[in-house]
Amino acid sequence: MAVHPLERRWAWIATLMLVAMIVLVAYTAVVMKIHPPSNVETIDSTRLHLTSEFAEDNLGVKRGDDGAVVARIVMARYMVHPPEITLPAGVPIVIRAASPDVLHGLHVAGTNIGTQVVPGYVAQVHTTIHFEDVAKVGIANADGSVTVPIYCNEYCGLGHQSMWGRVKVTRR
Ligand code: CUA
Numbered sequence: 001m002a003v004h005p006l007e008r009r010w011a012w013i014a015t016l017m018l019v020a021m022i023v024l025v026a027y028t029a030v031v032m033k034i035h036p037p038s039n040v041e042t043i044d045s046t047r048l049h050l051t052s053e054f055a056e057d058n059l060g061v062k063r064g065d066d067g068a069v070v071a072r073i074v075m076a077r078y079m080v081h082p083p084e085i086t087l088p089a090g091v092p093i094v095i096r097a098a099s100p101d102v103l104h105g106l107h108v109a110g111t112n113i114g115t116q117v118v119p120g121y122v123a124q125v126h127t128t129i130h131f132e133d134v135a136k137v138g139i140a141n142a143d144g145s146v147t148v149p150i151y152c153n154e155y156c157g158l159g160h161q162s163m164w165g166r167v168k169v170t171r172r
Contacts, residue, residue, distance in 0.1 A: 034112065039124035048074065048100045053122075061085050064094075073097040073150075073165075075104035075117045077157050080150050080165030089131035090172035097123045105154035108167050110134035116154060134169045145170045 003011075028034045048054045054074050060082050061071045069088060074081040075097055087093055097106050097117045104117040106125075110133045115123045131146070138146035145168050152163035 039122060041122040041124065042120055043098055043122050045098065045100050045119040048098055052098075053096070054098045056081075061087060069093040071095050073106065075099050075106055075152060075163075077101050077104075078152075078159030078163040080152070080163065082165070084166040084168060086145075086168040086170060087129060088172055089129045089134070089169050092126065092128050095123075095125040095127075102156050103154050104152045104156050104163070107151045107153045109148040109151065110137040111148070114153070129169055131169060131171050134167075138169070141168065 043052060043054070049056060054072060059072050059074060061069060064070050069091060071085050071087060071093065073085070073095065076099060095106070095113055095115075097115070098121075099117045099119045102119060105115070106117050106123065107114045111129050112127055113125050113129075115125055117123045134146050134148045138148035140146055147166050147168050150165040150167055152160060154160075156163065
């Protein structure tokens with residue numbers, strides 16, 4: 001069966017595009033270390049505020065037993081709880097987030113912190129914040145720290161656009 005030259009050309013172009021995209025994905029994953037969040041850990045979203053790790057008193061930034069900085073955040077229509085957290089730059093941190101209602105997105109400007117917060121699951125991000133990066137997009141405070149916003153970046157209802165919080169990043 002003869003293949004029309006035009007069809008053959010487009011088959012090559014489509015193949016090249018596919019190869020280019022696979023190379024791009026591999027490059028961002030291996031060199032730029034951009035990975036999709038992959039934490040599979042379930043939680044009872046209907047009882048978040050009562051019994052679990054995400055009860056009100058546990059929210060915010062704590063040092064774990066191993067000295068790691070852990071921030072626990074509840075993303076709920078249409079607020080981020082707590083509304084402001086303080087995180088150190090230059091050290092490994094863990095963000096753990098949960099939703100009691102619908103799907104939200106958690107993005108911190110100037111960082112690579114970006115994950116969906118799916119009800120029923122704990123969203124977890126391991127990263128290190130680079131002070132120079134947040135300094136480019138944030139607001140400088142008198143004490144030398146920088147404040148950047150946390151945005152909800154998944155449409156979650158009529159109040160979605162006003163759902164945001166703050167991260168105060170301190171220099172190490
Ligand atoms: Cu929460 Cu959009």
